[in-house]
Amino acid sequence: MEIRMENVSMIYPNGKEALRQVSLDMASPSLTGLLGPNGAGKSTLIKLLAGALLPTSGSIQVEGEPFPKGRKRVKENLGYLPQEFGLFDELTVTQFLDYMAALKGLRCPQASIQEAIEAVNLMDKAKTRIGALSGGQRQRVGIAQALLGSPQLMIFDEPTVGLDPEERIHFRNLFSQTAQNRLILLSTHIIEDVQAVCDQLLVMNHGRILFAGKPEQLIQKAEGHVGLFWEKEILDAEGLQITSRVNTSRGIRCRGVAEVLPPGARTEEPSLEDAYLYLISREETR
Numbered sequence: 001m002e003i004r005m006e007n008v009s010m011i012y013p014n015g016k017e018a019l020r021q022v023s024l025d026m027a028s029p030s031l032t033g034l035l036g037p038n039g040a041g042k043s044t045l046i047k048l049l050a051g052a053l054l055p056t057s058g059s060i061q062v063e064g065e066p067f068p069k070g071r072k073r074v075k076e077n078l079g080y081l082p083q084e085f086g087l088f089d090e091l092t093v094t095q096f097l098d099y100m101a102a103l104k105g106l107r108c109p110q111a112s113i114q115e116a117i118e119a120v121n122l123m124d125k126a127k128t129r130i131g132a133l134s135g136g137q138r139q140r141v142g143i144a145q146a147l148l149g150s151p152q153l154m155i156f157d158e159p160t161v162g163l164d165p166e167e168r169i170h171f172r173n174l175f176s177q178t179a180q181n182r183l184i185l186l187s188t189h190i191i192e193d194v195q196a197v198c199d200q201l202l203v204m205n206h207g208r209i210l211f212a213g214k215p216e217q218l219i220q221k222a223e224g225h226v227g228l229f230w231e232k233e234i235l236d237a238e239g240l241q242i243t244s245r246v247n248t249s250r251g252i253r254c255r256g257v258a259e260v261l262p263p264g265a266r267t268e269e270p271s272l273e274d275a276y277l278y279l280i281s282r283e284e285t286r
Contacts (some may be wrong), residue, residue, distance in 0.1 A: 002218030008058030018044035031179035033194035034187040036204035079146035116144040222275035227265030
């Protein structure tokens with residue numbers, strides 16, 4: 001699947017400008033991570049890609065077809081887990097997935113339901129009412145419904161929230177395997193998840209795309225801007241974003257990013273988190 005957005009802006013009825021002149025291209029196979037602070041415009045972008053909203057201006061094309069034809073194609077080939085996803089507590093896991101399969105128009109969905117339940121490790125809870133599940137198990141049900149029917153486009157908004165570390169690793173591997181022949185968009189605040197599995201990355205802030213490309217390309221942009229230093233050395237440092245502090249026998253050792261590092265700082269190899277924070281902090285100071 002291929003999606004193209006050109007100069008897309010989104011202004012809500014209350015006057016809030018959520019997106020400003022956004023242009024991007026996405027094509028399968030790809031597992032694309034979407035990062036950005038709260039209020040960056042990520043949720044609006046996701047809703048546009050999912051066909052839940054129409055842009056105020058600009059164009060969106062799916063497989064070369066502009067909306068509204070392209071919007072219909074998206075909805076026919078979409079698996080979507082929004083950040084706030086409602087479940088019916090009185091239904092069992094299997095009953096709920098059967099209901100979702102009917103909404104998707106799947107014929108003979110039993111095999112697809114069984115496959116989704118197995119993919120999210122809920123075999124022993126298939127006949128359990130959703131109201132009796134833990135928070136992490138409920139999140140897995142949400143992921144399962146997005147997998148139903150093996151859609152060509154999958155969008156997950158904070159899918160690993162509420163999952164323990166072992167479950168997060170399982171789902172990172174599942175997303176990676178699923179993306180071998182599909183287009184998957186993973187929106188999250190957990191940068192470790194993005195670094196582990198995503199081959200493409202989008203970074204947003206204030207309704208704009210600040211970066212689109214491979215994670216290693218973003219990391220390269222932060223080279224020379226990440227360092228280690230003692231806390232006493234940074235009292236007068238400007239534009240410095242501290243990423244960690246560690247107590248040692250000699251004092252507090254800090255790691256941080258800046259356009260110009262404090263004197264005496266030891267330059268470090270950037271991580272993806274460093275590169276992301278450097279990009280956001282640099283944009284905020286402009």
